[in-house]
Structure formats: structure tokens, C-alpha cells
Amino acid sequence: MKKQLSDQELYSEVEKVICNVFRLNGSAVRPDTTLVGDLGAESIDFLDLGCDLEKIVDAEVDFRKLFQEKRAQAEGNGVLDVTVQEVVDYLKIQAGAQEAEATTVQ
Numbered sequence: 001m002k003k004q005l006s007d008q009e010l011y012s013e014v015e016k017v018i019c020n021v022f023r024l025n026g027s028a029v030r031p032d033t034t035l036v037g038d039l040g041a042e043s044i045d046f047l048d049l050g051c052d053l054e055k056i057v058d059a060e061v062d063f064r065k066l067f068q069e070k071r072a073q074a075e076g077n078g079v080l081d082v083t084v085q086e087v088v089d090y091l092k093i094q095a096g097a098q099e100a101e102a103t104t105v106q
Contacts, residue, residue: 007043011085014053018084021052029084030084039062057094065089
């Protein structure tokens with residue numbers, strides 16, 4: 001991350017991006033809001049989200065990896081979807097990996 005964000009700050013940034021991409025107000029987004037089921041996200045939306053979220057964490061955001069992890073955990077139960085909180089958690093992991101890589105290179 002460009003600067004270390006608290007969990008709440010990261011959630012707020014993710015919420016802003018989601019509201020911008022889906023043209024929503026903040027009250028429509030909660031941690032348990034699902035991107036596909038609740039917001040109707042399509043592939044182009046994930047591209048837009050990914051680009052905007054990469055600017056926040058200064059790391060690659062690959063929704064395919066997130067969905068692959070979710071698929072592995074789901075064991076074929078229901079429709080594959082991710083929540084806003086799962087996106088935030090994924091970004092924390094990505095940012096941590098990016099910071100660790102930067103520290104190793106130095």
C-alpha cells in the first residue's frame with residue numbers, strides 16, 4: 001500500500017470504489033453485500049474494480065484468484081460470489097505480499 005491503512009480505512013476506500021463503479025450511495029454497501037448477487041457485477045465491472053483497487057493497495061488485484069480460492073472452499077455449493085468484506089480481506093493479503101516483496105528486494 002502506498003501508506004499503511006487501517007482495516008476501517010481500507011474498507012472505506014473499497015466502499016468508495018464500489019459505489020463509484022456501480023453508481024451507488026454508501027448505505028447500499030455493507031460488508032456482507034455480494035458483488036454478483038446483490039450488485040449484479042459482470043466481467044467489465046470486475047475489470048473496473050480491479051483497476052481502481054490496484055491504485056489503493058499498489059498491488060495486482062486479480063479477481064480470478066479470489067474466485068478460485070472461493071471455489072476451492074465452496075465445494076460446489078451454490079452460486080460463486082464474493083462479499084465486500086472478502087474483497088477487503090483479499091486486498092490486505094495482496095498489500096502484505098507486496099510489502100514483503102519490497103522489503104526482500106531492498
